[in-house]
Amino acid sequence: MKKIAANVISNDTKLDIMLEFEENPHTSSGKAAPMFGVSHSSILRTLKENKMHPYKMIPTQELTEDDFDRRTYFCEEMMAMLDNNVIQLQQVLFSDESTFTLHGQVNRQNCRCSLR
Template sequence: MIGYGDRARTQCEVVRLFRETHPDLPPLNQGTISKIEAQYREMAHVRKVPSKRQAVVDDDTKLNLLLALEENPITPARQLARDSNINHKTVLKVLKYEKKHPYKMQAVQELLEDDPDRRVEFCDLLMTCIDQNQLSLEWIVFSDVDTFTLNGHVEKYFYLVTTYRAWYNIEC
């Protein structure tokens, strides 16, 4: 449209002319016109340019990625990418295609053999306190305060509130 018709036009004039000619279409701005002009000067057309192709990973590289993941399943995808000298997103695409997922460590609670006994002991302690009028059930506030340590030990706490607003901590 810059050289369309009887004379050459500036980009601002092209924007105005487009808006007048096509009021039903979304308006163009000067930046869009500038990109279209640059593409025409570079490629001699204004057709849509196909996007970059996805990186092709050969079968040996895929196999090496999967073997490395099999050897150490907690290896992060970024580390696999660095070791294989390929893009991180390409590694993620390969793993997704192979129905593998990056490993994320999750802390889960494990029930141990002595857990039922500890629960009974805790209930006995509470019942004894209630029977001796040292504790009322309306004073108990249960919370999810846990302390996790690297060696796997988990400490759970229940907080007991008295009428004096003092906190008593019973470790379970």
């Protein structure tokens, strides 16, 4: 397909690009360029102009059925050690804070994004 100059992309083509990424958020911007006959930078520019970003969140961890039991056991053991003065909270290093939900909601401030 013949590539079109960035300043000549029609509004219909821009709308088609936005619809493609809305319907298929996992579409690669590099692979979308030949689909629409425009350059890769034109795809990125069109997305940026319309406040759409080509970055993808890739969750790498999920909760399993036995995770609840493990967390409960850990909390009970820590509480027992605190009650028996085996350890003190000043001896525990909390290196990161993150909130996980069972509904798949992600706190984006604590996430690392993978740029493909």
